[in-house]
Amino acid sequence: MAFSALKPIPEHEAIILIAESDAMTLNLAKLKLNQLFFLSSVWRCSHPDCTAYPYSKGAIFCRLVQRPLWILILILGVLNLLTVAWQCLLYLLVNDIELFVFPGERPSMFSNWSTHFVTPVRCHSHNDYWRRIPLQSALAAGCISVEADVWSWGDELLVGHSRYTVLPGTLHSLYLDPLLKILDDHNAPSRTWPRVKTHGIAGVFANDPMQTLTLLVDFKTDGDQIWPLLTERLQSFRDKGYLTYFNGTDIIYRPVTVVANGDAPFNLITKSSTYRDIFYDAPLDNLTLPASPMGPTYNPSNSYYASADFRKSIGTLPLSRLSDDQLSTLRRQVRAAHDLGLKVRYWGNPTWPVGLRNYVWNMLVQEGVDVINTDDLRGTARQDWTSHHWWKW
Incomplete structure (x- = not known):
């Protein structure tokens, strides 16, 4: 069985494909840069000295120690507020928390x-x-x-x-x-099983x-x-x-x-x-x-x-x-x-x-x-x- 030879891609079509591929690569690179910029902005210090001298000891300490510590405190505070809100919700919605948790009365x-x-x-x-x-x-x-x-x-x-x-x-x-x-x-005493006095x-x-x-x-x-x-x-x-x-x-x-x-x-x-x-x-x-x-x-x-x-x-x-x-x-x-x-x-x-x-x-x-x-x-x-x-x- 004879196979026909593959036809080469026309030159103008190859240029279009290369251009589209380059555009996609450029878009992905921009997306990654935007993500990195967002992450870096979270850690970026607003102090004038840290902005002017980003590699000084003070700026590095601010980025690596001070800001993570404040973020940790913020997260713990939010969790604490959520816990208090949950307890308040239980208090308001459950008429009797004790009997709600424990077995029913009958x-x-x-x-x-x-x-x-x-x-x-x-x-x-x-x-x-x-x-x-x-x-x-x-x-x-x-x-x-x-x-x-x-x-x-x-x-x-x-x-x-x-x-x-x-x-x-x-x-x-x-x-x-x-x-x-x-x-x-x-x-x-029950009608079907009277209470045994000896018990x-x-x-x-x-x-x-x-x-x-x-x-x-x-x-x-x-x-x-x-x-x-x-x-x-x-x-x-x-x-x-x-x-x-x-x-x-x-x-x-x-x-x-x-x-x-x-x-x-x-x-x-x-x-x-x-x-x-x-x-x-x-x-x-x-x-x-x-x-x-x-x-x-x-x-x-x-x-x-x-x-x-x-x-x-x-x-x-x-x-x-x-x-x-x-x-x-x-x-x-x-x-x-x-x-x-x-x-x-x-x-x-x-x-x-x-x-x-x-x-x-x-x-x-x-x-x-x-x-x-x-x-x-x-x-x-x-x-x-x-x-x-x-x-x-």
Whole structure:
């Protein structure tokens, strides 16, 4: 098969192709020059000396050190503004961030349990009445201890941090009524599967029905006035067997353990030697009181917690770490409380920065502190706690 010879490109067409190729190359070169000029303009210093002497030490320092530093500061500032804007957006759009993050209040319309998928953790909800939904927010986070400050007003027990900031509700409406309803629902017999009495009374947590919930009542006024009001309002829990109590010889743990501190009258708590269902919050840093002929002053028959202010008993952490002396004090206090059969709690723990807070939390858990005092329910719920059961009866 014969092949025809290739025809040469006419001279005028070859000149046109070369011209087009040169034009494209020139355009690409101009584009690269424009890009380089733009980049160089970013780093170009506007100081007259740097412009007049571009290769001087001052101009080189300005281009290589000063300007990159300012750009880095600008980027960090923008990121910080974006973070603040995101937090503000969450605050404005989410009615209840805590319940938005935590499991829903009722995951199933066919279940009486409101704490499905909630794992109990050793957190104490400090000043729990400041939550958007007192008690419920703490239970949704898995806290096994909640705190309410109470003030006597006539025949009522008001809840609040001070006289001027009391809530519209009372201890009965904010805590006792909702808690009693939860326990009644959890212990209601089913038509198809009646509750087996030998299994005991169920608590508030579906994942651990035998976990007791501690209700810490802080007496803010005269304890002699609050005491009869509190004992009267606990009668419904007492009648249904929901309260942990001392029967004269042993502690019988039930779904709710009531602990009193603040101006709580220790003499009224220990008045009866055969029955007690309100326990004392003993001073952790002063457990070495002279023992009576009946034994130590603070013991499981009259006390449940042993608490102290972290800042006063342990001190500040200027180096963001516990010193050897502070760690020794912590271990000594924890050991003294556990030897008496009491559970340890510190309040006033560092809350910021978050890294320091988490370090203190981990150290407290590692050293055997039984509950972690917290104002940040979300942070506590996300913490990787050691998985084991606490205070079963």
